[in-house]
Amino acid sequence: MKRRLHCLGLIAILMMTSCVQEKPQLEVEVYETASNGNTFEKVNPSASDEYDTQIIIVPEEKFQTITGFGGSFTEASAHLLNQLGAANRQRVLEAYFGEEGARYSLTRTHINSCDFALSNYSYAPIEGDVNLEHFSIEEDKEDIIPMIKEAMAISKDGFKIISSPWTAPPWMKDNKDWVGGKLLPEYYDTWALFFSKYIDAYKAEGIDIWGLTVENEPLGNGNNWESMHYTPEEMTQFVQNHLGPTLENLGKGNVKILGYDQNREHLNEWVDTMFENEETSKYFSGTAIHWYASTYEVFPEALQYAHQKAPDKHLIQSEACVDAEIPQWQNDSWYWQKEATDWGWDWAPESEKHLHPKYAPVNRYARDIIGCLNNWVDGWVDWNMVLDKQGGPNWFKNWCVAPVIVDPEKDEVYFTPLYHALKHFSKFIRPGAVRIGVKPSDDSLMVTAAKNPDGSIAIVVFNEGSTSKQVNFQIAENTTTVPINGQAIQTVMVEPDIQGTKNNQQNKQL
Missing domain, CATH: 2.60.40.1180 (Golgi alpha-mannosidase II)
Known part of the structure; x- marks a missing residue:
């Protein structure tokens, strides 16, 4: 009997130990x-x-505290949505902004035209209009503004908008052209006023602009789509002495100003200049970056350096896409295979070719977003939300891929695996996280x-x-x-x- 009790006692102890462990x-x-x-x-x-x-x-x-995730309102995307039937238009916007969809929280749009516009245009086309008396956003009222307002009506939590110019009107530039060239110093104040007028005009449409980048890709290009060039010193001087004071004096000091807005391989020299001291950094709320320097390299050292240089400022990935490719229609497997190439596959200098191998589009998105988040980036914005089967429309024929591809002639919509990959982040990691x-x-x-x-x-x-x-x-x-x-x-x-x-x-x- 004692032996049986002893055994029962051991079993009870073992059960309790198992329960604790x-x-x-x-x-x-x-x-x-x-x-x-x-x-x-x-x-x-x-x-x-x-x-x-x-x-x-x-x-x-x-x-870091997360600002958000999302994509961009371009004239190309908005124009395509206008060509779809009402049901599919609503379906796409619900997929991006609805509670059952990706719940986009951070977006971007272009100021004046860009390559993913239907043509070249400016809100101030009249030469010599230094006071911008004829400023008008009429061009945006047919496509972009309706798309934004419908997205606002769908989004429960709302979303932030970053606006970026590709170029000032040609008459303000030294080469008098849409492509390349620099802003003439005598128009610095006019160009600063232009930003303020833009914010006011969108406000009048019921749309608040959360932030601005000073210039899309200031390193620019000399023979492609709309562009305008700055050195780090020129952009910093423009923001410090013109754009920042103008917005502040006109009651728009709450609008974020993000500097740079191009690839990460040059990030160090830009943040060194922008955040050199208290005076240079006063009006900058942070830095915007793109991913086009490589199909696989996140440049973690550069991201870490940018954060350390300005730890209290935003670091936002403002543009990314599968470029130089025509979208694969209804072919999910392609997006998981290493068959995509980018601009660098053909055009990168030999010394940089190794940064541009073939890649799987989904892999590139997932690796970059996770790599960015793990290196202090607080916002990540995709490029076009919607493109057609050709990868446009694009006045320069610079074909690219978007997460959602549409065939407006047949009123058909294809949600690529890229849409779902982005949704894994945007739906669940919310602003303020x-x-x-x-x-x-x-x-x-x-x-x-x-x-x-x-x-x-x-x-x-x-x-x-x-x-x-x-x-x-x-x-x-x-x-x-x-x-x-x-x-x-x-x-x-x-x-x-x-x-x-x-x-x-x-x-x-x-």
Whole structure:
């Protein structure tokens, strides 16, 4: 009898020990897009406790506050939407801005025309109109403004708009042309006033402009689409002595001014000049960047340097797209294959050709967004929201790919895998979220995480390899294991009250 009681006592102790050691379950919702055909499909946690990779989430480690994610309102996109039937037009806008869609929170548009406009145009076409008495945004009222206003009506939380000029009117430039050249010093104040007039005109349409970039791609080009050149010193001097004071004096000091707005390989020299001292940096709210310097390189050192140079300023990726390609129509597999090329495949100098190999479009998006977030970037904006099967319309015939492709003649819409890849970030990582620490056990996966203002945690994982994995997620003592397919992007959502905490407390009491 004593022996039996002894055995029962040992069993009870072992059961209690097991109860104490067992980690409480982390309740999650998981969504996956993968090359196997999954498009934002729900994934159930694994029944097994075995895993290949562990990712520990550390909410106590806090980094940048997120401004948002989204895409751009271009005349090309807006014009195409106007050609669709009412149902498909609404479907596309709901997909980008609706609660069941991508919930875009940060957007961009162009001031005057750009390559993805239907023609060259300016809001101030009359030469010598230095006081801008004939300033008008009439050109935008047919396409861009209706698209923005419909998106505003759909968006529950609203979204921010960054506006960027590709060029001043030719009459303000030294070469009197749409392409290349520089702003003449005698028109610095007129060009600063131009920005203010633009903000007022859009305000009159019920549209608030959150931020401006001084110039799209100030390193420019000399023989392509609209452009205007600045050196870092010239742009800084224009903002310090003209644009910043003008906006401040006219009651628009709350509008953000973002400098640079081009590729990351030259970022260091620009932030060195912009943020040289208190006087040069006074009116800059941050820096805008593009990804076109490489199809795979994120330039983490440059991003880290820019953050360290101005840790209290924005660092926003303001433009990215699959360029120099005609979209593949209704062919999801192409977006997962390394067959895309970019401008650098043909045109980069030999010394930079290695930065422009073939790539898989989805991989490029996922790698860049995660790499940017993990290196202090607080906003990420795609280029055109909508293009046609040719990759236009584009007056220069500079064909590119957008997440949504349409055939207006047949009134058909194709949501490419790029749309779903972007949605994994924009839908779940909300403005005001704070990026938090992640500690993966190995480097086979890319991962980032952010804690939203409501306390929920969004974890985005990218498996570029072809092999599926079992991934264990742990927050404090709460844990779960989730399968991820090869060539897949996942968002793992953890609700504000992490499930399992109550059980964990009970176990400790035992």
